[in-house]
Every structure is written in structure tokens, then in C-alpha cells.
Amino acid sequence: LYVEQGLGEGQTIPLVRDQAHYLFGVMRMAVGDPVLVFNGRDGEWYCEISIANKRNGELVCCKQTKPLQMPPDLWLCFAPIKKARTDFIVEKAAEMGAARIVPVATEFTNSERIRQDRLQAHAVEAAEQCGGTYVPEVAELTKLERLLTEWPDGRQLMFCDEAEVGAAKQLAASSAKQWAILIGPEGGFSEGERAKLKSLPFAHVVSLGPRILRADTAAVAAMTIWQQALGD
Numbered sequence: 001l002y003v004e005q006g007l008g009e010g011q012t013i014p015l016v017r018d019q020a021h022y023l024f025g026v027m028r029m030a031v032g033d034p035v036l037v038f039n040g041r042d043g044e045w046y047c048e049i050s051i052a053n054k055r056n057g058e059l060v061c062c063k064q065t066k067p068l069q070m071p072p073d074l075w076l077c078f079a080p081i082k083k084a085r086t087d088f089i090v091e092k093a094a095e096m097g098a099a100r101i102v103p104v105a106t107e108f109t110n111s112e113r114i115r116q117d118r119l120q121a122h123a124v125e126a127a128e129q130c131g132g133t134y135v136p137e138v139a140e141l142t143k144l145e146r147l148l149t150e151w152p153d154g155r156q157l158m159f160c161d162e163a164e165v166g167a168a169k170q171l172a173a174s175s176a177k178q179w180a181i182l183i184g185p186e187g188g189f190s191e192g193e194r195a196k197l198k199s200l201p202f203a204h205v206v207s208l209g210p211r212i213l214r215a216d217t218a219a220v221a222a223m224t225i226w227q228q229a230l231g232d
């Protein structure tokens with residue numbers, strides 16, 4: 001169960017209506033039952049239900065079962081596409097251990113607005129289901145130009161482009177620890193964006209194979225290739 005509060009021995013955690021409904025209404029749990037809880041900062045904790053009402057309740061934190069497990073320092077930057085496919089990308093990025101998820105507006109981006117709170121909730125659900133102790137932050141929609149202008153020193157960029165040939169062989173040779181993957185929108189990157197991205201010293205242009213993948217497939221494929229070459 002994901003909660004916002006800090007976790008520590010003896011800490012009590014008030015439950016909001018949705019949490020109470022899930023634990024007591026759906027899961028049929030009662031006072032004294034165990035619940036594993038995380039907040040994305042303090043690891044995973046074994047808690048027990050101390051109050052169980054229909055609309056609220058409380059847990060007591062007993063002991064830590066897992067420390068916080070930070071994922072590798074990998075950002076997934078992607079141009080938002082249709083709603084369900086954007087949700088899919090966020091869910092899979094959180095499952096696969098992205099540290100940060102950055103929606104990026106490119107020239108051909110289909111959707112100019114995102115619901116950051118909804119996407120963040122998807123990231124929480126994905127972390128919950130895969131037993132993670134960390135929840136990646138979903139950043140606000142950022143223009144590609146601004147993202148590149150404010151690019152942090154030392155972070156490398158795996159720029160995925162279907163116009164590239166040959167696989168990502170050179171990635172494994174890198175000793176950099178901070179990375180980002182960039183996936184374009186349905187229409188791909190413009191020629192101007194391609195030229196700009198290829199000229200950047202921190203960018204490594206990568207092919208994901210000879211076929212043009214859907215953006216959501218490309219995000220999963222790119223994360224898999226990155227994990228294989230550089231993840232732990």
C-alpha cells in the first residue's frame with residue numbers, strides 16, 4: 001500500500017477513504033491484519049491495522065521489511081501520445097525502474113497537455129504492483145528545446161531514432177552513471193530536431209532495429225536495451 005506519510009517504528013498512519021475502502025471493503029481485512037506499506041522514501045514497512053472503519057482507519061508501523069531501493073539514475077523522456085498509450089508508457093517505465101519520467105513536447109507531439117497527477121498516480125500503482133520501494137517522479141510537460149538547454153552536466157542521452165541504422169553497441173562501453181532515453185511522438189522527430197540532437201556531445205543516437213516501432217513499444221524496447229547494456 002502506498003502512503004504519503006513518513007514511515008518509522010511506532011508511527012501511526014491514518015487511512016483516507018479510498019484506502020479504507022480497499023483494505024476493509026475489497027480485501028475484507030480487519031484490526032490486527034498485516035499490510036506492507038511504502039512511501040517511495042523510507043523503504044517497505046510491515047504495518048498492522050489498528051482501526052478499521054468503513055470510511056477511515058489507521059495502521060501502526062512495526063518493522064522495516066526492505067530498505068529504499070533506488071533504481072539506476074535513468075530518465076525516460078518521451079513525447080506524449082494518445083491517452084491510453086501514454087498511460088502505458090508511464091506504467092512500464094515505473095515497472096522497469098526509471099528514476100524519473102519526463103513528458104516532452106516536440107514539434108510533432110500529438111498532445112499538448114498532460115494530466116501530470118493522473119500519470120503520477122499510474123507510476124504509484126505500477127510501483128505498488130511490482131513490489132518496488134521507489135516511485136519515479138513524473139515531471140511536467142517540458143519543451144524539447146528547454147529540456148536540452150537545461151540539460152544537466154554529465155547525463156548521457158540515448159536518442160532513439162528509427163532513421164538510424166545499426167544497434168546500440170557502443171552504449172555498453174560507457175562508464176557514465178546518469179542516463180536518459182528519448183522517444184519521439186507518432187510522427188517521429190523533425191529534421192531540425194534530429195540535426196540538433198545529433199550535434200549534442202552527450203547524445204548517442206540509437207536504432208531499435210529495422211522496423212518502425214510504435215512509440216510505446218519503442219519506450220519498452222529502449223529501456224530493455226539500456227538495462228541490458230548499462231543497468232544493474
Ligand code: SAM
Pocket residue numbers: 160161162163182183184185186187188189206207208209210211212213214215216218
Ligand atoms: N507511428 C507510430 C506510432 O504511432 O507510434 C510510430 C512512431 S515512432 C516514429 C515513435 C518514436 O519511437 C520515434 O521517434 C523513435 O524515438 C522511436 N522508434 C520507433 N522505432 C524505432 C527504431 N527502429 N529505432 C529507434 N527508435 C525508434
